[in-house]
Amino acid sequence: MNDIYQARLLAHAKKPHGAGSVPRGTEDAEALNTACGDEIRLKLHWTPEGGLERMVHELHGCAVSTAAASMAAKSLEGKTRAEIAAMASAFAARLGRAGFEEQWGDFQAFNGIEKFPARIHCAMLVWKALEQALAKNPGGRK
Numbered sequence: 001m002n003d004i005y006q007a008r009l010l011a012h013a014k015k016p017h018g019a020g021s022v023p024r025g026t027e028d029a030e031a032l033n034t035a036c037g038d039e040i041r042l043k044l045h046w047t048p049e050g051g052l053e054r055m056v057h058e059l060h061g062c063a064v065s066t067a068a069a070s071m072a073a074k075s076l077e078g079k080t081r082a083e084i085a086a087m088a089s090a091f092a093a094r095l096g097r098a099g100f101e102e103q104w105g106d107f108q109a110f111n112g113i114e115k116f117p118a119r120i121h122c123a124m125l126v127w128k129a130l131e132q133a134l135a136k137n138p139g140g141r142k
């Protein structure tokens with residue numbers, strides 16, 4: 001992670017998109033990263049047409065997990081369940097390996113994360129929760 005990307009990451013961590021209150025029991029998914037102590041609860045709100053209107057997440061964790069959740073909340077708006085599932089697989093396949101090209105925007109902040117293997121779990125946390133949330137409600141809206 002070079003300095004420019006580090007700055008992008010910190011900007012997200014400081015003012016995370018989609019951060020809000022998700023009281024226990026109302027979440028669509030909850031995920032833990034025991035390696036770092038990160039914890040996320042998330043709630044997905046869908047439009048009647050089946051696009052993601054808003055992803056709200058309550059996260060207690062480090063800057064990397066917070067930034068990853070913020071970037072996801074921002075980039076997934078308007079996407080369908082299938083598009084989100086495809087992006088989750090693509091993200092997992094690239095993280096710590098090939099990395100992210102220009103079209104991934106702020107996610108490029110995670111290029112080089114393989115130098116900090118423990119952080120990979122932090123960056124994956126929101127995507128794990130998203131996959132759980134989609135598995136729970138695979139079809140139409142709730």
Ligand SMILES: [Zn+2]
Pocket residue numbers: 033036037038061062063064065121122
């Ligand atoms: Zn973490």
